[in-house]
Amino acid sequence: xxxxxxxxxxxxxSPAKPLRLxxxxxxxxxxxxxxxxxxxxxGIEVTLxxxxxxxxxxxxxxxxxxxxxxxxxxxxxxxAVIVATPPSSHFELVRRALERVPLVVCEKPFVPxxxxxxxxxxxxxxxxxxLLVGHFRRTFAALRMARELVQTGVMGRVTxxxxxxxxxxxxxxxxxxxxxxxxxxxxxxxxxHSIDMALYVTLLDGQKIEPIVxxxxxxxxxxxxxxRAEVTLRTPSGEVxxxxxxxxxxxxxxxxxxxFERGSLDVSVGPRxxxxxxxxxxxxxxxxxxxxxxFDLAFIDQWYAMFGQTGADVPFRAERFVGLTAVIxxxxxxx
Amino acid sequence: MxxxxxxxxxxxxxxxxxxxxxxxxxxxxxxITRANGNFLLxxxxxxxxSPAHPERxxxxxxxxxxxxxNKGSNLTYGAQNEELARTIAILAGADARVIHTSTQAVFGxxxxxxxxxxxxxxxxxxxxxxxxxxxxxxxQKVLAGRDLHIVRLGxxxxxxxxxxxxxxxxxxxxxxxxxxxxxxxxxxxxxxxNVASYIGFLAGLSERGDNTRFHHLAxxxxxxxxxxxxxxxxxxxxxxxxxxxxxxxxxxxxxEIRGAVAASSPFAVAKGLYTSRTTGSYLRAIAKKLPSGxxxxxxxxxxGGAVVRGDRFAADxxxxxxxxxxxxxxxxxxxxxxxxxxxxxxxxxxxxxxADVGYVTPAAGKL
Numbered sequence: 001x002x003x004x005x006x007x008x009x010x011x012x013x014s015p016a017k018p019l020r021l022x023x024x025x026x027x028x029x030x031x032x033x034x035x036x037x038x039x040x041x042x043g044i045e046v047t048l049x050x051x052x053x054x055x056x057x058x059x060x061x062x063x064x065x066x067x068x069x070x071x072x073x074x075x076x077x078x079x080a081v082i083v084a085t086p087p088s089s090h091f092e093l094v095r096r097a098l099e100r101v102p103l104v105v106c107e108k109p110f111v112p113x114x115x116x117x118x119x120x121x122x123x124x125x126x127x128x129x130x131l132l133v134g135h136f137r138r139t140f141a142a143l144r145m146a147r148e149l150v151q152t153g154v155m156g157r158v159t160x161x162x163x164x165x166x167x168x169x170x171x172x173x174x175x176x177x178x179x180x181x182x183x184x185x186x187x188x189x190x191x192x193h194s195i196d197m198a199l200y201v202t203l204l205d206g207q208k209i210e211p212i213v214x215x216x217x218x219x220x221x222x223x224x225x226x227x228r229a230e231v232t233l234r235t236p237s238g239e240v241x242x243x244x245x246x247x248x249x250x251x252x253x254x255x256x257x258x259x260f261e262r263g264s265l266d267v268s269v270g271p272r273x274x275x276x277x278x279x280x281x282x283x284x285x286x287x288x289x290x291x292x293x294x295f296d297l298a299f300i301d302q303w304y305a306m307f308g309q310t311g312a313d314v315p316f317r318a319e320r321f322v323g324l325t326a327v328i329x330x331x332x333x334x335x
Numbered sequence: 336m337x338x339x340x341x342x343x344x345x346x347x348x349x350x351x352x353x354x355x356x357x358x359x360x361x362x363x364x365x366x367i368t369r370a371n372g373n374f375l376l377x378x379x380x381x382x383x384x385s386p387a388h389p390e391r392x393x394x395x396x397x398x399x400x401x402x403x404x405n406k407g408s409n410l411t412y413g414a415q416n417e418e419l420a421r422t423i424a425i426l427a428g429a430d431a432r433v434i435h436t437s438t439q440a441v442f443g444x445x446x447x448x449x450x451x452x453x454x455x456x457x458x459x460x461x462x463x464x465x466x467x468x469x470x471x472x473x474x475q476k477v478l479a480g481r482d483l484h485i486v487r488l489g490x491x492x493x494x495x496x497x498x499x500x501x502x503x504x505x506x507x508x509x510x511x512x513x514x515x516x517x518x519x520x521x522x523x524x525x526x527x528x529n530v531a532s533y534i535g536f537l538a539g540l541s542e543r544g545d546n547t548r549f550h551h552l553a554x555x556x557x558x559x560x561x562x563x564x565x566x567x568x569x570x571x572x573x574x575x576x577x578x579x580x581x582x583x584x585x586x587x588x589x590x591e592i593r594g595a596v597a598a599s600s601p602f603a604v605a606k607g608l609y610t611s612r613t614t615g616s617y618l619r620a621i622a623k624k625l626p627s628g629x630x631x632x633x634x635x636x637x638x639g640g641a642v643v644r645g646d647r648f649a650a651d652x653x654x655x656x657x658x659x660x661x662x663x664x665x666x667x668x669x670x671x672x673x674x675x676x677x678x679x680x681x682x683x684x685x686x687x688x689x690a691d692v693g694y695v696t697p698a699a700g701k702l
Contacts, residue, residue: 162693168346168351169371169372249378253689274511283573
């Protein structure tokens with residue numbers, strides 16, 4: 001497979017031989033987001049789709065000019081596969097796909113436990129196949145800019161993270177997993193996004209994380225719809241206090257606030273392009289020049305990074321989400 | 336008197352406040368909502384029914400419609416409006432009162448059409464405006480001679496109001512403009528608590544009408560936006576930012592087409608034209624009569640080149656023009672009702688929400 005070395009928007013493969021991509025799980029994210037964006041990415045072609053629900057598979061196949069197939073047929077024929085099924089099925093499907101398919105993308109949330117996350121990373125290493133996780137918010141310009149600011153080290157060490165993300169729930173998941181799947185609650189569904197953004201900005205996503213959970217308040221047993229968690233993250237670079245507030249009932253501040261030794265920053269959990277830096281003598285706002293609020297473009301950026309880049313710094317490599325999995329698992333298991 | 340009330344759109348921002356308010360007043364409330372709204376209403380003990388089966392609701396005394404088309408292609412909004420009108424008619428049966436919430440935007444986002452507390456004529460405008468006018472006209476036709484109230488709401492303010500409160504707080508937090516220098520516009524706002532109160536008042540009216548009555552609700556319309564901006568900015572501890580001029584949208588065919596074709600992709604051109612005020616209105620009317628094939632192919636055409644970035648200020652333009660409004664949307668209300676929340680009480684609720692939801696960090700007291 002030929003890939004363009006650097007520029008995410010260059011043609012990745014010979015137009016005569018595009019990457020044959022399959023989709024397993026034809027729910028809302030595939031019907032809405034994938035169908036609109038994958039056709040706009042040069043060098044790939046969605047050839048096969050699969051779902052336990054025949055109607056959903058046929059609908060997606062029709063939208064994308066693909067063929068309905070079984071999972072086994074996909075493993076035989078695809079160059080790459082996206083697993084977009086409900087979270088409780090991710091581990092088994094991804095594990096089987098990694099044995100046979102060179103490139104596997106697991107839709108977020110990755111898998112429910114650290115044990116499973118590590119096992120999948122090991123399978124990928126053993127087979128030489130690539131495993132990526134679809135945390136597309138890592139493409140948001142302001143988030144990338146915030147991470148670059150943290151990399152400069154001028155603010156000092158991270159001491160605390162405060163995440164608040166909530167809104168009246170409007171996502172119409174076809175499978176209903178958000179209400180039925182034990183891993184479909186706001187912690188796994190929304191929290192996987194926002195906690196990942198926090199770890200990504202603060203450079204903790206590449207570090208070993210031991211979460212110590214102090215308190216969790218939730219509206220009901222998982223899948224919960226509102227949760228508040230106080231955690232300490234033990235990392236090689238020190239301890240970081242983490243406060244997580246998530247809700248499907250009401251709007252929260254929808255921002256990530258990071259405190260450093262020498263100031264703090266605020267970045268939106270959405271695609272807003274600004275970062276606010278707060279220091280002892282004042283506050284300023286930086287604007288990312290390549291910011292946009294188009295979710296389709298964010299998905300396209302993600303696809304180009306996934307299918308067009310192979311280096312160690314690809315932000316979607318699965319080993320970078322083991323720490324996130326540890327944090328979420330620890331919160332989920334705390335009564 | 337206990338009423339049996341069906342609310343279409345009960346899981347929305349206004350819907351949840353209204354449902355809770357009517358329940359507290361002792362009424363029986365049934366929510367008509369799509370499946371993903373069920374758990375929001377479960378939490379406040381409101382039973383739900385799907386909009387696909389209004390006949391299952393049974394007899395009601397009042398039907399309140401808060402819904403409007405906002406999903407899918409805007410070429411389908413006409414069909415969605417007709418479906419909504421049918422649902423309302425089924426729920427209303429032979430004699431239920433109907434209360435339909437509309438918007439001040441039927442007079443244009445910039446309130447540049449004459450404001451009358453009466454029927455408005457169909458005209459070419461932004462798709463949202465056209466759709467709202469169309470639904471008003473449909474309901475007047477379908478429910479002619481019936482007890483119908485159309486309540487046009489001003490800018491709905493209040494804790495967690497997504498379009499106004501959240502937008503304003505976030506713009507101040509992240510340094511985006513919250514107004515235009517030297518243009519402190521009329522806020523034309525109504526607190527969601529007062530919206531619930533007024534609709535509840537109308538639902539409980541003892542006298543029945545046999546024609547459509549129009550109401551305009553914007554009890555804070557006299558206030559300027561600076562009233563809210565200054566309070567939010569003080570609570571956050573950041574100075575608000577203002578634009579030095581109001582971004583202008585292309586007006587009329589020639590300017591809109593020039594603006595749209597400046598984009599470098601067929602998809603962006605189509606999108607730019609379809610969403611423009613004048614050209615878009617005519618194009619949408621034409622497109623509804625075309626087979627879907629050519630338009631679908633245009634939207635999903637593969638492109639091997641660079642991806643087009645949209646204009647990040649397009650959304651700000653609408654916000655800024657509304658927030659700079661030189662036209663006041665005065666309330667036209669039943670004199671027997673008065674708002675429960677004055678402006679200071681409304682602000683205190685917003686301030687409390689800001690503290691509750693993480694705009695103010697627990698340790699620092701301010702961001």
